[in-house]
Amino acid sequence: MNITVIGLGLLGGSTALALKERLPACRLVGVDTSDQHAAQALTLGIADKILPLRAAVRQAEVVILAVPVNTILNLLPDVMSQIDTRAVVVDLGSTKEQICQVADTHPRRNRFVAAHPIAGTERSGPIAAFSDLLPGKQMIICDKEQSDIDALEQVEHLFRNKLRMKISYMESAAHDRHIAYVSHLSHVSSFALSNAVLAREKDEQSIFEMAGSGFSSTVRLAKSNPAMWAPIFMQNAQNVHQSLSAYIDQLQQFKTWLEEQNEAGMYEWMENANAIKTILSGIQTSEQNKS
DSSP: OEEEEEOOSHHHHHHHHHHHHHOTTOEEEEEOSOHHHHHHHHHTTSOSEEOOHHHHHHTOSEEEEOSOHHHHHHHHHHHHHHSOTTOEEEEOOSOOHHHHHHHHTSTTGGGEEEEEEEOOOSOOSGGGOOTTSSTTSEEEEEOGGGSOHHHHHHHHIIIIIITOOEEEEEOHHHHHHHHIIIIIHHHHHHHHHHHHHHHHOOOHHHHHHHOOHHHHHHHGGGGSOHHHHHHHHHHTHHHHHHHHHHHHHHHHHHHHHHHHTOHHHHHHHHHHHTHHHHHHHHHHHHHHHHO
């Protein structure tokens, strides 16, 4: 199988490594606008060959778009126009509604599958890629009824059967609403906390010495690549705005209790938040039973 991966950073590189490991017969062609990343991808065994975009797309049976979401919007029409009639295009973007809207206007929409793997780290570039990033993780496929059955089955085969991912299905607009709360808001709050501390604490050594595991885990996402996350926030602006408003309401309530010295209110608020443990453990148990 000829697979082309466009974008050889953490996600694209990890996908390529995982497919090469679990699908030894595949021939993996890489595409990247960075010569440095392309060279690293060859050295690290992420790609067997690097080609220009159109040459790589025309010979592919499967094209995987693993670039920032604004780049996906720009590339998708051209990629879909260049593919073989039976080839499949799948994107791995963290937003889905605008990408699906662009795909919907293309005459070959039926060869496109919109997907979002729920996996990642705060690191970036080919050197951050590793083959175990995706296996066992969740993959959301959106607007599946718009894809040909064989195109959908091809993507399901690669990600469910070969990479052992758990696949679920969702409408693209619903995906973006939900992901704003469980992913995008987490990144906003991490960036905000990091900036709040850096603005207040000018002595960086003091921050480093006093930071415990709680602070480190909370600001871990602030190390994420702005080139990837700024377009995500912009594409999902309305949903992120709504989730951020809800979050600010919670912070304002806590600030009010501090001003009023209302320990009982704070205690009840934190106790209510503890319920997230039961919900998350229930989800984990359910996933373990399914596997």
